[in-house]
Amino acid sequence: MNERRYDAEKATRVLAFAHHTHRLAAAGLQVLENSDAIIAMPTIRTCFESALTAHWIAQSSDGVQAVLERETIRRRVAQDDLRKSDNPVYRTAAENIASTEPLGLDTTSLQQAKRFEQMVKDFDGGAELYVMYRHLCGFSHASGVLSDQYLEFDASSESVGYGLISDPVTSDGAAEVSILACSMLWASSAARLVQKDPAAREGELSEVAQELDTIAVLSLTEKAQARQRTLSGRSGDAGPAEAI
Numbered sequence: 237m238n239e240r241r242y243d244a245e246k247a248t249r250v251l252a253f254a255h256h257t258h259r260l261a262a263a264g265l266q267v268l269e270n271s272d273a274i275i276a277m278p279t280i281r282t283c284f285e286s287a288l289t290a291h292w293i294a295q296s297s298d299g300v301q302a303v304l305e306r307e308t309i310r311r312r313v314a315q316d317d318l319r320k321s322d323n324p325v326y327r328t329a330a331e332n333i334a335s336t337e338p339l340g341l342d343t344t345s346l347q348q349a350k351r352f353e354q355m356v357k358d359f360d361g362g363a364e365l366y367v368m369y370r371h372l373c374g375f376s377h378a379s380g381v382l383s384d385q386y387l388e389f390d391a392s393s394e395s396v397g398y399g400l401i402s403d404p405v406t407s408d409g410a411a412e413v414s415i416l417a418c419s420m421l422w423a424s425s426a427a428r429l430v431q432k433d434p435a436a437r438e439g440e441l442s443e444v445a446q447e448l449d450t451i452a453v454l455s456l457t458e459k460a461q462a463r464q465r466t467l468s469g470r471s472g473d474a475g476p477a478e479a480i
Contacts, residue, residue, distance in 0.1 A: 257286045268412060268413065295456050
C-alpha cells in the first residue's frame with residue numbers, strides 16, 4: 237500500500253477537526269461565562285470528540301483511510317433510510333446524496349472509525365478517555381442523568397414526590413474549562429504532527445500540558461500499532477504526514 241498518497245487527506249482532515257475543536261472551545265467558554273455548565277455540555281462533548289478524532293488520525297498510519305471509508309457507509313445508510321420515507325421530499329433528497337459507493341480502501345481501523353469507544357481505546361489510557369466521553373454524553377442527550385438535574389425531592393408533593401428546578405446549578409465550570417483546554421491542546425498537537433516540521437511548537441505545547449497536568453501527545457497502544465503494521469508492513473510507528 238502506498239501510504240504517501242493519503243498524506244494530503246490525512247493533513248486536511250486533521251487540520252479541519254483541529255480547527256473545529258478550537259472554534260467549539262471558544263463557543264463553550266462563552267456559554268460557560270454567560271450560562272452554566274449543563275448548557276455547555278453538548279458543545280464540550282463535541283469539542284472533546286473532535287480533538288481526539290484529529291489526534292487519532294494524526295497518530296494512525298491508516299486512520300484517514302478508515303474515516304473516508306466510514307463516511308461512504310454512513311452516507312449509504314442515510315440514503316437508504318430516506319428512500320424508505322413516506323415523505324416524497326425525503327425520497328427525492330435521497331438521490332442527492334453523493335459518494336455512497338464503497339471506496340475499497342485498505343485499512344485495519346474501520347471498526348475504530350465507526351465506533352468512538354474503539355477509537356479512543358487505541359490510545360494508552362483510552363479507557364479513561366472513554367469514561368469522560370460517556371459522562372459528557374449523559375448531559376448531552378435526553379437522558380435520565382440530564383432530567384435528574386432539573387428535579388428535587390419534594391416530600392410535600394401529592395403526586396410523584398419531585399419538584400422542578402428551573403435553573404439547576406451543576407458545576408462551577410472549572411472541570412469543564414479543563415476539558416476544553418485539554419481538547420485544544422490535543423487538537424493543536426494533532427495539527428503539529430502533520431506539519432512539515434513536527435518539532436515546531438513541541439516545547440510550547442509540552443509546557444501547556446504540564447500546566448494542565450496531562451500529556452501533549454496521546455500515544456497509540458502497542459496493540460493498535462501492531463494492528464496497523466499488519467497492513468503497512470512497517471516495523472516503526474506511523475510518521476507525520478507531509479504537510480499540504
